[in-house]
Amino acid sequence: MRAALAEKGIDVHWLGMATYGTPYDAQWRPEFSYGSLVETPNGASERDQAEALVEALEEGEFDGIFINVLSDRIQTNIARYLPDKFLRIMIVHNITAGTYSAANAIKNHVHATVGVSDRIRSDLVRKLGFPADRTFAIPHAASAPTMRQFRREPNPADTLRVIFLGRIEDASKGVFWLPEIFAHLPQSIHLTVAGDGPDLESLKSKMATRQRQTTFLGAVHPEAVFDLLLRHDILVMPSRFEGFGLTITEAMSAGCIPVVSRIRGVTDTIVDDGTNGFLFTIGNVREAAQIIGQIHSSRKTAQWMSDAARHKANSTFTIGNMAERYDDVIRHVTAHRPAIALPLKMRDWSMPKGLRSGLRTFVPRPVKNWLRMMRERI
Numbered sequence: 197m198r199a200a201l202a203e204k205g206i207d208v209h210w211l212g213m214a215t216y217g218t219p220y221d222a223q224w225r226p227e228f229s230y231g232s233l234v235e236t237p238n239g240a241s242e243r244d245q246a247e248a249l250v251e252a253l254e255e256g257e258f259d260g261i262f263i264n265v266l267s268d269r270i271q272t273n274i275a276r277y278l279p280d281k282f283l284r285i286m287i288v289h290n291i292t293a294g295t296y297s298a299a300n301a302i303k304n305h306v307h308a309t310v311g312v313s314d315r316i317r318s319d320l321v322r323k324l325g326f327p328a329d330r331t332f333a334i335p336h337a338a339s340a341p342t343m344r345q346f347r348r349e350p351n352p353a354d355t356l357r358v359i360f361l362g363r364i365e366d367a368s369k370g371v372f373w374l375p376e377i378f379a380h381l382p383q384s385i386h387l388t389v390a391g392d393g394p395d396l397e398s399l400k401s402k403m404a405t406r407q408r409q410t411t412f413l414g415a416v417h418p419e420a421v422f423d424l425l426l427r428h429d430i431l432v433m434p435s436r437f438e439g440f441g442l443t444i445t446e447a448m449s450a451g452c453i454p455v456v457s458r459i460r461g462v463t464d465t466i467v468d469d470g471t472n473g474f475l476f477t478i479g480n481v482r483e484a485a486q487i488i489g490q491i492h493s494s495r496k497t498a499q500w501m502s503d504a505a506r507h508k509a510n511s512t513f514t515i516g517n518m519a520e521r522y523d524d525v526i527r528h529v530t531a532h533r534p535a536i537a538l539p540l541k542m543r544d545w546s547m548p549k550g551l552r553s554g555l556r557t558f559v560p561r562p563v564k565n566w567l568r569m570m571r572e573r574i
Contacts, residue, residue: 197337200519206526211252211266213245235479242557243545246277250542253282260526262287263306266298269551273303276540276548283307283530288316290439292368300324301550302538304510307529310334310522312440315461330534332525333466337518338445338509348451348502350427356492359428359452361421363442364393370457371395373481375402377432380485383409385433385492390416390424425450426516429498430488435479438462448509449471451502454485467511472504524534 199206210231214220219235234252236245254259260283263275272444275284284306288299296319302308303324309331317333320326327561351357366372378387387406389399392415405412416424425431431447433456444454444466454473456463467473474491476483491498503525 197517197519200515204523211512240278242270246274247542249274259283266295273299273547273551275305277542278539291437292317297550301548307534308525312336313462334521336442337515338449338513354384357428358430359388360432360434361390364391364396366395368437370414370436371399373434375480377484378406408479421446422450428452430455445513446508448505451506453501454507472508
């Protein structure tokens, strides 16, 4: 989106935070030409880090800031302390109670809010009282395959290639349902697990009886994602909750058919069930397996659905569409800048309740998982 907004006269840079000498993966080195790290000494207080961030924003002569809620507590809370001259647009990426609490904690200190799905915008306006005229829904864009050679890898006879792509974590992504789904599928259907996360080793253990049917790739660089998806027929995503589901649009842009859990206002706004992908009830492993089996049994259906998925992604979830909508929001709030709460004094730095750990931190994971599943099913 950086390049697309540059065409509209909007120059976007990123700012991250780290302690002095923090190592980073060399594969990210090209990104440093588009942004920089704000470094502080090890042990620096939150207020010291916040002051360094404000100083970097002022030295960089930035006009405004995108605040990605809960990407970092300090960077989220900085909205309450920024000088008046900075335009502030908050971006909310998830539908969890913790994310909403954090967004609510700073809502009076931002000029506009963007939810990455219709569900998020609806929840913020209806449940948390966000102003409807300053709260927007802008879905993520798929990568731009038109700039790459599009050629799907031919599928070996009688096999089906399924991929899970994302963070290997059960609480949100539902990865421990994968072994149960594949227990209902023949060995000719192969699963690739691409990604890393806290539940990777546990998932490997649970898939141990299906080693010949499963490949674990580990973390995949973003530049390699599109070509990887071209080599697979189905994306399976058994998530309990998502803010949007960028992986779905990436898969669709590569002609990889999404088979994903139905999350109201999120996945059902991306996938047209039965037309360019399939939706299944959260946690219903037999339904997910049945859908995958049906695709396996009808290559002709799989082909036209693959084509439909690619058409939907490349006509709807494009970088151009996304940039156009962000441009509209930026120009709207710049021309009609709303009054917001006065900035707080940096000397009084504190974390509001919504950015502190609450009682939900102590709820056992299995209970949380059950509650999340039932909430979405209802």
